[in-house]
Amino acid sequence: MAASSDRRMRGFNRWMKYHGIECSDALLLSAENGGADDSCRSLSISVKALCDLKEGDVVATIPKQSCLTVRTSAASSLIEEAQLGGYLGLAVAIMYEKSLGSQSKWFQYLQILPPFEPIPLLWSLSEIDSLLSGTELHKIVKEDKALVYQDWKDCIKPLLDLDSFQLHPEFFTADEYIAAKSLVASRSFQIDEYYGAGMVPLADLFNHKTAAEDVHFTSLSSSSESDADTGSGKTDADDENDGDDQHIAPHFHSETEFSGGSDLELSSNSENESTYLEMIMVRDVKAGAEVFNTYGSLGNAALLHRYGFTEPDNPFDILNIDLDIVVQWSLSLFSCRQSRRRLLIWRKLEYSGCVSQDSEYFEISYDGEPQVELLVLLYIMLLPEEEFHELDLALSATGEVKDTPTLCLLGKEAFVSAKDSDASKKKLLTRGVCQALFSLADARESFYGPNSLEDDTKSFTESSHITDPKLYHSLMLRISERRIIERLRSFAASGAGILRTAIGTRKRKSVERT
């Protein structure tokens, strides 16, 4: 097996040279046999520094032509004819290149890739139900599975019946499509407008570190080469995005895409032959250490969903509480009519939760701080009837909004400036609101079933990411989420705290729903 991995890595190194990919001699592509579960053929690759690397060092250049994209694949006309856009098209390009075997331009590259990445999309339904139950991923992954299968049925299966394409059916099964999707999810990059999403050899061998990356990937066109030559020290194109020089990171799109080919039609500008990607060090790395990229500011649910792993103490973790849970809590205390009226007033004040597809929810941050929209809703739900009536009148159909104290406290203006916002939020944290937060925490916690957080923690310490990565990472996710619930309880117990996120600036960092 070691001989086979050495042979494949040597083949890949030769292939890179042949296709003009320059990899610095200071980098070691280190391959170990990976895949403890189903992926026995796969290598676990990481990139290490062979000598001290300095911020600003260019460690690789990759011609865009060497990337496997819908544009560059031998399947490009097939994909165009079938009108398969974006990520679906890229998955077909991968399946097609695999079907060509050693005839594929990317044969030696495909040889070092795992056949699939064991992200939850590839888990069985019973694994999803038993391992992800209660977590932010449970419903999403089940929906993904159904949608991805439907995509295959609608867009790929019909291609097999067309004589003109002459596809080998065994390379285009639903399982092969899902395997290709997992590679697209975990290793594709958004290259540029012309090439769209693609597999970028070498760039996709760097592992992720949250908020502590060593290297950035930038897209350079010939017009910005002079910038690099002058040594202007550009290392982070996010800060200096002048159109030509763009920081790119592995990118996952969970939306399933139906045929339409809009990506192909949209990006029909002429290709620039001299355009390439560059990898630049953004901090010093000592000889022998691993060189990391970052895949973004992602919580564990998003990391597991897209890449199949999690990280301990991930500051980007987030927990959601669905509006339905809040409504159920309200119905347990008040009549249906009262709950509905108060929800309506909350909406009249122009509040809403985060919305994704058919669900509305509130975010609880890593620190256990609830989104202000939730605090306002709980406050309104608990207002004494008289005060509520006054608020209702102030917001009445005449449109004449009077400045009642309650309206001043609850109006969105109260949360605009950071200083006012903190003071207003503290006022919302009445005893009743804090008790309500405890009830919501209990209700959300009940989704995880009978095992306590202590049970999960014990199982986690006994699990191994090598021998049972699915169990290990799903337990890590459960524990990360349940610790947020613990911190929500502490937040409610303390009754206040400095709340950082200003209204309107909140960004959803967890999982994209399909």
Ligand SMILES: C[S@@+](CC[C@H](N)C(=O)[O-])C[C@H]1O[C@@H](n2cnc3c(N)ncnc32)[C@H](O)[C@@H]1O
């Ligand atoms: C873009 S590839 C990185 C190279 C990969 N290690 C390989 O063998 O080719 C992304 C995959 O690497 C693995 N990976 C990346 N960063 C990781 C990390 N911090 N912990 C565990 N696995 C990681 C995951 O399997 C992920 O889906």
